[in-house]
Every structure is written in structure tokens, then in C-alpha cells.
Amino acid sequence: MKKKITYVLAMAVGLQLLGSCKKYLEVNPEERILETDYYKTPDQAFASLVSxxxxxxxxxSGYLTKTDxxxxxxxxxxxxxxxxxxxxDLQAVAKYTFNQISNAGAVTYLWNKGFTGAYRANVFLKHIGDVQMDAATKARYIAEAKLLRAYFYFDLVRxxxxxxxxxxxxxxxxMFNVEQVSPDAVYAQIxxxxxxxxxxxxxxxxAATQGGRVTQGVAHALLGRVYMWQKNYAAAATELALVNGTPGGTSQFGYKLVANFADLWSPKNKFNSESIFEIVFNSTSNGTWSSVGGTEGNLECILVGPRSYSPxxxxxxxxxxxxxxxxxxxxFWNLIHKDPRNKPTVANLDSLETNGIVSYLHAYQNTGHFxxxxxxxxxxKAANGQLELNFPLDMYEIRLAxxxxxxxxxxxxSNQGVGPGTRAYQLFNAVRxxxxxxxxxxxxxxIKTERRLELAGEGQRWLDLVRWGDAGTVLASKGFVAGKNxxxxxxxxxxxxxxxxxxxxxxxxK
Incomplete structure (x- = not known):
């Protein structure tokens, strides 16, 4: 779904939270299309939605992603x-040495990412009504923009x-008079x-033509996740049941657990039956070192690989x-190494090197497990361009497990039955x-252990620890301060x- 858009939002000025989108847009000064002249055609409406x-x-550009x-x-x-x-910036997050000024790259990145997304959604929603187009298509576009705005605000409020x-x-x-609202007000709007x-x-x-676009299933899954954060467990269970359907079967939205866990991580399996909300990457954007932040390849693929690897x-x-x-x-290695998800989850360079199969550089904080x-x-890898920056492997924002x-x-x-034969028991053990x-x-x-094993490396663990109230204890040795971090x-x-x-x-x- 990712595509480069070449238009300018004339209102994107001033505060970073309002104007940070400027640095993500391509601008040709001689072919500039002003906002007032832009929203005229269905193609322009779609391009705005893509943005x-x-x-x-x-x-x-500093190799920061929400996942890392x-x-x-x-x-x-x-x-x-x-x-x-x-x-x-990642070292500072790992050791909890960042603040609003020092080593604040990750802090600023997450803020800019969220508010730029919300801002683009707001501009789209302001102007879509002026576009002459099919009514059903317009309604769908509006629904997509509202869901995405909710998605961005959910991250921001968390x-x-x-x-x-x-x-x-x-x-x-x-722009300088904008004030904050209560978290409850944000959640209500989400x-x-x-x-x-x-x-x-x-x-x-x-999938072939619209993979990555949001659906009713995404809306129910995201709503269920929101209710989990609010500890409204009964409402969460209701929404998630719509997504999940019969445990182990195929839901009304076509979702079903992929039979082979390892298949989830193949670029050949984009938009598979387990994928609910997928972040799309490709190998054809020709991202280069001069435009790292503009590549459409997955940066995680080069970030996590073993350094100086040699078969x-x-x-x-x-x-x-x-x-x-x-x-x-x-x-974590001691927890997973006897679990069947071990090999699809962990690249065991320690074992490969010990057995003379490969060599690699033992870099900073090396454990041999990537x-x-x-x-x-x-x-x-990509056929063209800078291979490090153009891997096509997608990421899961939400998947069925x-x-x-x-x-x-x-x-x-919510105090429902969880013994053998119950829905909770069937759901939990279907994953196993x-x-x-x-x-x-x-x-x-x-459940905590299962989520840790099943979703390892996917950017969910920190959010789970905070949601459960466990972060202050589990992460204390890293420098995490309860009641602050x-x-x-x-x-x-x-x-x-x-x-x-x-x-x-x-x-x-505040």
C-alpha cells in the first residue's frame, strides 16, 4: 500500500506536531500543487489516502522503527x-537514559510519526467531501482514514x-495555542x-491488488486491543470473538492460523490467512543511503542480521x-530453546559457529542469538538498489495468534470459565x-509466557509488560523506573x- 506522494499540504507549517509531515513529502518547487487546487479527482483522493x-x-533516517x-x-x-x-537512540531506550532533551531521537520519532499520520488523516477527511466520486468508494475512504487516525492516536496516548x-x-x-486533553477523551475518540x-x-x-488496506476485521481487532488497555475485558472479548471466530477454524473475515509457524516469516506469504493488519514493504523502491527514511524496504532485516557473517x-x-x-x-534463549518456535524465531549463531558452519563478529552485547x-x-534481497535497505519482508501489526x-x-x-472445553481454553491451546x-x-x-514466546521480536513485549503493570519489576535491571518509564x-x-x-x-x- 506504500507509495510516494508528490503533493504539498499548504497547512503543514509551524509546530513539529503540525508540520513534521513536510520532511516526508516529496516537493518539486516547479510543479507544486497547492492544497486548494488538489482535491478534485478520485485519483487525487486515493493518493491522499495512501499518504x-x-x-x-x-x-x-536514523534507523528507528516502532518495532525496534x-x-x-x-x-x-x-x-x-x-x-x-x-x-x-536505541542504546538510550535499552538503558532508559533518554529524556525529552538528551538522546531523545526515539521520543521525537514516535511523536512525529503519530501526529503526522493523524494530521494527514485530518486533512484528508476535511477535503474528501469536495471530491466528486462514487459514494460507496468515498464512504470506504472516509472509514479507512478514521480507522488510521484511531490507530495513530492509540499509539500516541499509550x-x-x-x-x-x-x-x-x-x-x-x-498553532501555538493547542492544548492537551485527558487520556480518557483520547480513548473515547479512538x-x-x-x-x-x-x-x-x-x-x-x-490480496493481490489491495493487500495492506484495512477491513472490518482490523477495526474489530484494534477496538478489542483498545478495550484491553482500558481493562474493559468484557467488551474486548466481544470484539475479539468477532475477529477470531471458532478457535482453530476460519472466521467470518477469512482469518485462520497458518498451519506452519515458520511460514509466517516468508516474503512469499504476504497477506496470509493469519494476517489481520500488515505493514507492507517492498524491494523495488531503490532506497539508498542518502534516503534511508524514504526507503520502502524493511530496515529490520539488516538491523538484526549477524555482523560480518561468513558461511x-x-x-x-x-x-x-x-x-x-x-x-x-x-x-529469553533459556525460555525458548526447547520450544518448537525456537528455530523460526531465533537465529542461533552460537551453535552454527561452534559447529564450524559459519563465522561472525561477536559485536556489542553479543549472545549468539538473533x-x-x-x-x-x-x-x-532486492535485485536492484542498496540491498541493505530494500528487503521486502512485511511486518505484522496484528495477527490472529x-x-x-x-x-x-x-x-x-472477566471471570469467564477457562477450563477444558471452554472458549478461552480452546483459543489459548489452539495457538500451542x-x-x-x-x-x-x-x-x-x-498467557504471559505464551505471548512472550509466540510474539517474540515483533514489538509486542514492552507494550504487554506496561499493560499488565509488570514493567517496573521486569525491566528494573535495565534502568526502567516504575511510575515514570x-x-x-x-x-x-x-x-x-x-x-x-x-x-x-x-x-x-500535566
Whole structure:
């Protein structure tokens, strides 16, 4: 769904939260199309909608992504890299040494990503009514934009708590007067947008031509996740049940667990039956070192590969030499190494080297265990352009095993039956059965462990720990401070000369 858009939003000026989208847009000064002249045709409306989707998979020029930030902040990964200063913004997240000024790259990136996406959605929604086009198509576009706006605000309220809630493009004369609202108000708007979007979204989309676009299933899954964060477990279970259907079967939206866990991580299996909300990448955008933030290839593939990798025998894994980022911790390796998901999850360079099959550089925080799910391979690299920047492997924002486990948790937390034969038991153990594991009891401890194993490396662990209230204990050894690091500080540049206030957790007044 990603595509480069060449138009200018004339209102994108001033504050970073309002104008940060400027640096993501291509501008040809001699062929500039002003906002007032743009929204005339269905093709222009679609291009504007694509620009909103573009921010879902946005990656920064500093190699920051939502996934790598979430990974290095949790207990399953180190930051890794060449040394203790390699991609310093990730090192700061891994050690919790960042603040709103110092090493604030990740803090600023997540803020800009979210508000740029919301801003683009708002501009689209402001102007789509003026476009003469098929009514049903227009209704679908509006529904997509509202869902995506909800998606961006859901991240923003989880990451920063005290944020502005902008539902229209802000007039330049008022840009310095924007104020924050309560988190409850943000959540209420997220729920409103998601509910409003459902009926006008398609039940399914043809993967070959529309893969990556949101559907009714995405709306229900995201709404279920929102309710989980609000601890409204009964409502969450209701929404997630619509997504999941009969445990182990095919839901009304066509979702079904992929039979072979390892197949989830092949570029040949984009938009598979388990994929609910997928972040799309490709190998054809020709991303270069001068435009890292503009590539449409998946940066995780080069970030997580073993550094100075060299196969020594025929048949050795065809990894592309990477940057040794986000290595798994020994604690996680000890948990997963006897689990059937081990090999599709962990690239075990320690074992490969010990057996003389490969060699690699033991870089910073090396454990010998890297993320197999996303490791770049010569068999999946781009045919043209800078190979490190153009891997086509997609990422899952939401997949069915995730929603199975969330519904099982919601049923448990809402005091529903969870014994053998119950829906919670069937959902939970369907995830285990897929990889050949015997059923076990549905307890919160078992759910936490299962989510850790099933979703490893996918950027979910940190969010789970915060949602469960476990982060302060589990992440204390990394420098995480309970009552503070559950959210990020608002970037200082957003506070200067504005009415925005820093959160109390970070020494502010909000």
C-alpha cells in the first residue's frame, strides 16, 4: 500500500506536531500543487489516502522503527550493534537514559510519526467531501482514514498519555495555542472513530491488488486491543470473538492460523490467512543511503542480521551480513530453546559457529542469538538498489495468534470459565497446538509466557509488560523506573513556546 506522494499540504507549517509531515513529502518547487487546487479527482483522493497509510510503516533516517524501539526497551533484547554508541537512540531506550532533551531521537520519532499520520488523516477527511466520486468508494475512504487516525492516536496516548487531540487541521494562527486533553477523551475518540468506520469497510480485500488496506476485521481487532488497555475485558472479548471466530477454524473475515509457524516469516506469504493488519514493504523502491527514511524496504532485516557473517560450508544459512542489532537475551534463549518456535524465531549463531558452519563478529552485547523472523537473506534481497535497505519482508501489526491470546486473556480477566472445553481454553491451546504443544491450563502466568514466546521480536513485549503493570519489576535491571518509564516524555521541541505541558511522570505539571 506504500507509495510516494508528490503533493504539498499548504497547512503543514509551524509546530513539529503540525508540520513534521513536510520532511516526508516529496516537493518539486516547479510543479507544486497547492492544497486548494488538489482535491478534485478520485485519483487525487486515493493518493491522499495512501499518504496516510504511508505513516503506518514509516521508518526514520536514523534507523528507528516502532518495532525496534519496543524490542530494545523490553527484557527479551539488548540494543546490540557494533558498540555501545551504535544507533545511540536505541542504546538510550535499552538503558532508559533518554529524556525529552538528551538522546531523545526515539521520543521525537514516535511523536512525529503519530501526529503526522493523524494530521494527514485530518486533512484528508476535511477535503474528501469536495471530491466528486462514487459514494460507496468515498464512504470506504472516509472509514479507512478514521480507522488510521484511531490507530495513530492509540499509539500516541499509550506512549505519551497527555497529548493534544486534533480532529481538524489547525489554523496557523492557533498553532501555538493547542492544548492537551485527558487520556480518557483520547480513548473515547479512538473508540468513536473505530465504531464509525466498521460498516463502510470491506469484509475482506483482494490480496493481490489491495493487500495492506484495512477491513472490518482490523477495526474489530484494534477496538478489542483498545478495550484491553482500558481493562474493559468484557467488551474486548466481544470484539475479539468477532475477529477470531471458532478457535482453530476460519472466521467470518477469512482469518485462520497458518498451519506452519515458520511460514509466517516468508516474503512469499504476504497477506496470509493469519494476517489481520500488515505493514507492507517492498524491494523495488531503490532506497539508498542518502534516503534511508524514504526507503520502502524493511530496515529490520539488516538491523538484526549477524555482523560480518561468513558461511564456511555448503548449505549454511544464507544470511546477509547485518548489524547485530536487537540480540536476544540469555534469559529469553533459556525460555525458548526447547520450544518448537525456537528455530523460526531465533537465529542461533552460537551453535552454527561452534559447529564450524559459519563465522561472525561477536559485536556489542553479543549472545549468539538473533531475530530469525526478520533476518535478511540473499534469497530475499532486492535485485536492484542498496540491498541493505530494500528487503521486502512485511511486518505484522496484528495477527490472529495475537488476537486469540488476547481474547483468552479477556475471558479470564472477566471471570469467564477457562477450563477444558471452554472458549478461552480452546483459543489459548489452539495457538500451542499449531506448533505441536500439548494443552495446558489457562492462567494469566501461562498467557504471559505464551505471548512472550509466540510474539517474540515483533514489538509486542514492552507494550504487554506496561499493560499488565509488570514493567517496573521486569525491566528494573535495565534502568526502567516504575511510575515514570511507562510513558515517554513529550519532546522538548514540542513544549517550547507552546501551551503543551510535560507529564508529571517526567517532572512536569500535566
Amino acid at each position: 496516510v497509510y504511508d505513516m503506518v510503516g514509516n521508518q526514520s 524501539i519496543m524490542n530494545v526497551g523490553c527484557d527479551d533484547h539488548f540494543a546490540g550493534g557494533a558498540n555501545s554508541s551504535d544507533i545511540g 506512549f505519551y498519555k497527555n497529548i493534544p487531540l486534533l480532529l481538524d487541521p489547525v489554523d496557523p494562527s492557533q 473508540i468513536t472513530d473505530l465504531k464509525a468506520s466498521i460498516n463502510d469497510l470491506p469484509v475482506t480485500v483482494p 564456511k560450508v555448503a548449505g549454511a544459512p544464507d544470511y546477509v551480513s547485518g548489524w547485530s542489532g536487537q540480540p536476544f537475551t540469555d534469559d 531475530i530469525e523472523k526478520f533476518a535478511g537473506r540473499t534469497s530475499t 495475537d488476537t486469540y491470546l488476547l481474547e483468552a486473556e479477556a475471558l479470564l480477566q 497446538a499449531r506448533v505441536g504443544l500439548a494443552p495446558i491450563a489457562v492462567t494469566l502466568t501461562n 511507562e510513558i515517554f516524555p513529550i519532546p522538548q521541541n514540542e513544549l517550547n513556546n507552546t501551551k503543551l505541558q510535560q507529564s508529571k511522570e517526567w517532572g512536569g505539571t
